[in-house]
Amino acid sequence: EAGVTQFPSHSVIEKGQTVTLRCDPISGHDNLYWYRRVMGKEIKFLLHFVKESKQDESGMPNNRFLAERTGGTYSTLKVQPAELEDSGVYFCASGVTDTQYFGPGTRLTVL
Amino acid sequence: AQSVTQLGSHVSVSEGALVLLRCNYSSSVPPYLFWYVQYPNQGLQLLLKYTSAATLVKGINGFEAEFKKSETSFHLTKPSAHMSDAAEYFCAVIGGNYGGSQGNLIFGKGTKLSVKP
Numbered sequence: 001e002a003g004v005t006q007f008p009s010h011s012v013i014e015k016g017q018t019v020t021l022r023c024d025p026i027s028g029h030d031n032l033y034w035y036r037r038v039m040g041k042e043i044k045f046l047l048h049f050v051k052e053s054k055q056d057e058s059g060m061p062n063n064r065f066l067a068e069r070t071g072g073t074y075s076t077l078k079v080q081p082a083e084l085e086d087s088g089v090y091f092c093a094s095g096v097t098d099t100q101y102f103g104p105g106t107r108l109t110v111l
Numbered sequence: 112a113q114s115v116t117q118l119g120s121h122v123s124v125s126e127g128a129l130v131l132l133r134c135n136y137s138s139s140v141p142p143y144l145f146w147y148v149q150y151p152n153q154g155l156q157l158l159l160k161y162t163s164a165a166t167l168v169k170g171i172n173g174f175e176a177e178f179k180k181s182e183t184s185f186h187l188t189k190p191s192a193h194m195s196d197a198a199e200y201f202c203a204v205i206g207g208n209y210g211g212s213q214g215n216l217i218f219g220k221g222t223k224l225s226v227k228p
Binding site for chain 1: 154217
């Protein structure tokens, strides 16, 4: 069974540019979560999809972040425009019950 | 609100020694507790979870954790450390606004484990 995949693995952009991160969950997993770890800090929740609906987006830092989940399958997280403080590792996770399975993460560097 | 505290950002043990990584939680409801491990340049891997069944939970790679309600703790242990155990370990609890067993995870700050030969 394929795990959670994320693309790209690394992204380096300049402040003010736009970046889109993609997450492909494990097939059949209705729950999809986004998390972020800023260097030196703990992993923080961003938002939770159930199928294509946003169940909880209380962790989204501001309106520069936009998440979508097309047809309840893969999800994208767009940052526009990117700021220096957006640098970090973005993790995606999926699950069906109480367990979340994580992808390898996307390391975003904003210069 | 739920929260997790991991004591010790860095722990160093000798190969073959006991590994003990500490985690205390705060929860207003019976908690769902997890330990995840992140090896260098990899994602988070589930080690074990507690979901109100047996208080002693066995996980992968010889790790186990004991849920102690009276101490609000969920410490991770392994009797004998291997070099391959060097990684960062995260304790987490399900919390958030959604609640239930499918809410978001709240993580501790992580503990980096070093294993000396």
